[in-house]
Amino acid sequence: MNKFDYNLGVVGLGYVGLPLAVESANSKLSVLGFDTSSNRVEEINNGHSPIEDISDDELENALNSFFSTDDPTLLSKCHHIVISVPTPLTDYQPDLSYVEAAAKSVGENLVPNQIIILESTTYPGTTLEVLIPNLEKYSSLKAGSDFYVGYSPERIDPGNEEWKFKNTPKVISGINEESLNKIKSFYEQIVDEVVVVKGTKEAEMVKLLENTYRHVNIALINELAMLCKMLDIDIWEVVNAAKTKPFGFQSFKPGPGVGGHCIPVDPEYLSFKTRQIGKPVRFVELAQEINNSMPAYVVSRVNELLNSQDKILRNSKILILGVAYKKDISDTRESPSLDILELLIEKNAEVSFYDPFVKELTIAGQSINKESLSKNFHDYDMLLILTPHTEFSEIDFEILNNIVFDTTGSNFIKSTERI
Ligand SMILES: NC(=O)c1ccc[n+]([C@@H]2O[C@H](COP(=O)([O-])OP(=O)(O)OC[C@H]3O[C@@H](n4cnc5c(N)ncnc54)[C@H](O)[C@@H]3O)[C@@H](O)[C@H]2O)c1
Incomplete structure (x- = not known):
C-alpha cells in the first residue's frame, strides 16, 4: 500500500x-x-x-x-x-x-x-x-x-x-x-x-433533479407574477399567504430571471442527455422560455413606469442596485442583471450600477459607471433593485422621490413598484 x-x-x-x-x-x-x-x-x-x-x-x-x-x-x-x-x-x-x-x-x-x-x-x-x-x-x-x-x-x-x-x-x-x-x-x-x-448515474441525476426542480418552480411563479400583474393581483400577498400552509407547498419567489452557474445551466445538461434518446424534457424547455423572458419583462415594466411619469426610456438615468445573481455574493455568472443592463443600453437609457460585492462591470464592451452608496440618488429617474443585498437596507428609500422598482420582493421600501 x-x-x-x-x-x-x-x-x-x-x-x-x-x-x-x-x-x-x-x-x-x-x-x-x-x-x-x-x-x-x-x-x-x-x-x-x-x-x-x-x-x-x-x-x-x-x-x-x-x-x-x-x-x-x-x-x-x-x-x-x-x-x-x-x-x-x-x-x-x-x-x-x-x-x-x-x-x-x-x-x-x-x-x-x-x-x-x-x-x-x-x-x-x-x-x-x-x-x-x-x-x-x-x-x-x-x-x-x-x-x-x-x-x-x-x-x-x-x-x-x-x-x-x-x-x-x-x-x-x-x-x-x-x-x-x-x-x-x-x-x-x-x-x-x-x-x-x-450508482454514479443516479448520483449525477440527483443534482440535475434538484436544480431542475428549482428552475421549473421559479418559472411557475414568474409566469404567475406576470399574469397577476395583468389581473391586478398582488403576487407577493399571494405567495406570503400560501407559504403559511404547513404541508404540501414550498414557496418560490418571482424575480428578474435566473442566474448563477446552476439553475440556468444544469437543466441544459439534462436536456442534452435526454435529446440523445430523442426525448426533450418538456418542463425544462417551458421553464427556460419563461425564465429567459424575465429580463425583457423587467425592461418593459421599467418603460411603463417611466411613461407613467411622462418620461421615456431613452436618456433616462437608471441606477441598478445589485448585479450579482444572488444576495450578498459577488458572482455575476449568468446573472439576469447583465441581460437587463444590455437591454437598457440598447434602448439608450443611461445606466449606472451599485453592488457592494462587484468592483467593475463591462456590458457589450462598455464599462458601466459604478456609483457609491454615499451618493445623492436624486439625480436618477429610477432605482431598479435587481439583487437584495443586505447593505441596501441602509438606503433610506422612503425619503427619495425617484421611482423605485423592486424586482426582488425585499422589504427595503414599503411603497414601491414590485415585479
Ligand atoms: N458555484 C456553485 O454554487 C456550485 C454549486 C454546486 C455545484 N457546482 C458545480 O461545481 C463545479 C465547479 O464550480 P465552481 O462554481 O466551483 O467553479 P469556479 O469557477 O468557482 O472554480 C473552478 C476552478 O477550477 C479551476 N480550473 C479550471 N480548469 C481546471 C483544470 N483543468 N485543472 C485544475 N483547475 C482548473 C479554475 O481556475 C477555478 O479556480 C461546476 O461543475 C459547478 O456546476 C457549483
Missing part, C-alpha cells in the same frame, strides 16, 4: 473546491489544492480567499494543513482526489473540456490505490463515459481494481449561513462496492451525514 503525503487533493479551487479543501483541513486531513490558475494558487497560499463563503481568517487557519499548487505532478501524492472544475455551456451545449483537462492531469499522475471522485455538476453518464476512459487512457491503470472512482454532487449554496458544506447531507456513489466503501469512509470524516445511492 502506497504512503501518500496528502489525504486529499482538490482539483479546481473555486466556489466548490475551496470550501471542501478548507473543511477537510479543519477536519485534520492534509490537503493539496491544484488549480491551473497560478494567480489563484498564489492568492490562496497567501491567505486571501477569492470567495465570500470562506473568510481570510478561515483560510489562514486552514493553511496549516492545506497547500496549493499549479503543478499537477504533485497529484500523485494524494490518496483521494476530488475534481471540482467548471462545467459551463458553450454555444448552449455542455462543455466538458475542463473535466477532460482535469482527468488528463489526474490520469498522467495517477498511481495505484488512489480514489478519484468527480464533484462537478454534469449529465448522467459522465463519470463512466468521460472521466474513467480519460483516467485509464493517461494512466494505463484499470478503474475499479487499480484505482477507485465515484461521483458526489456538490450542494454548496454560496451565501447560505445555515447550510454549509459540513451539515448538508452529501450524496455519494462508487463504480463498484470497493470504490463506494472507500468514498464513504472518506466523506464520513468531513461531513455530518452521507447518503449512498446505487
Whole structure:
C-alpha cells in the first residue's frame, strides 16, 4: 500500500473546491489544492480567499494543513482526489473540456490505490463515459481494481449561513462496492451525514433533479407574477399567504430571471442527455422560455413606469442596485442583471450600477459607471433593485422621490413598484 503525503487533493479551487479543501483541513486531513490558475494558487497560499463563503481568517487557519499548487505532478501524492472544475455551456451545449483537462492531469499522475471522485455538476453518464476512459487512457491503470472512482454532487449554496458544506447531507456513489466503501469512509470524516445511492448515474441525476426542480418552480411563479400583474393581483400577498400552509407547498419567489452557474445551466445538461434518446424534457424547455423572458419583462415594466411619469426610456438615468445573481455574493455568472443592463443600453437609457460585492462591470464592451452608496440618488429617474443585498437596507428609500422598482420582493421600501 502506497504512503501518500496528502489525504486529499482538490482539483479546481473555486466556489466548490475551496470550501471542501478548507473543511477537510479543519477536519485534520492534509490537503493539496491544484488549480491551473497560478494567480489563484498564489492568492490562496497567501491567505486571501477569492470567495465570500470562506473568510481570510478561515483560510489562514486552514493553511496549516492545506497547500496549493499549479503543478499537477504533485497529484500523485494524494490518496483521494476530488475534481471540482467548471462545467459551463458553450454555444448552449455542455462543455466538458475542463473535466477532460482535469482527468488528463489526474490520469498522467495517477498511481495505484488512489480514489478519484468527480464533484462537478454534469449529465448522467459522465463519470463512466468521460472521466474513467480519460483516467485509464493517461494512466494505463484499470478503474475499479487499480484505482477507485465515484461521483458526489456538490450542494454548496454560496451565501447560505445555515447550510454549509459540513451539515448538508452529501450524496455519494462508487463504480463498484470497493470504490463506494472507500468514498464513504472518506466523506464520513468531513461531513455530518452521507447518503449512498446505487450508482454514479443516479448520483449525477440527483443534482440535475434538484436544480431542475428549482428552475421549473421559479418559472411557475414568474409566469404567475406576470399574469397577476395583468389581473391586478398582488403576487407577493399571494405567495406570503400560501407559504403559511404547513404541508404540501414550498414557496418560490418571482424575480428578474435566473442566474448563477446552476439553475440556468444544469437543466441544459439534462436536456442534452435526454435529446440523445430523442426525448426533450418538456418542463425544462417551458421553464427556460419563461425564465429567459424575465429580463425583457423587467425592461418593459421599467418603460411603463417611466411613461407613467411622462418620461421615456431613452436618456433616462437608471441606477441598478445589485448585479450579482444572488444576495450578498459577488458572482455575476449568468446573472439576469447583465441581460437587463444590455437591454437598457440598447434602448439608450443611461445606466449606472451599485453592488457592494462587484468592483467593475463591462456590458457589450462598455464599462458601466459604478456609483457609491454615499451618493445623492436624486439625480436618477429610477432605482431598479435587481439583487437584495443586505447593505441596501441602509438606503433610506422612503425619503427619495425617484421611482423605485423592486424586482426582488425585499422589504427595503414599503411603497414601491414590485415585479
Ligand atoms: N458555484 C456553485 O454554487 C456550485 C454549486 C454546486 C455545484 N457546482 C458545480 O461545481 C463545479 C465547479 O464550480 P465552481 O462554481 O466551483 O467553479 P469556479 O469557477 O468557482 O472554480 C473552478 C476552478 O477550477 C479551476 N480550473 C479550471 N480548469 C481546471 C483544470 N483543468 N485543472 C485544475 N483547475 C482548473 C479554475 O481556475 C477555478 O479556480 C461546476 O461543475 C459547478 O456546476 C457549483
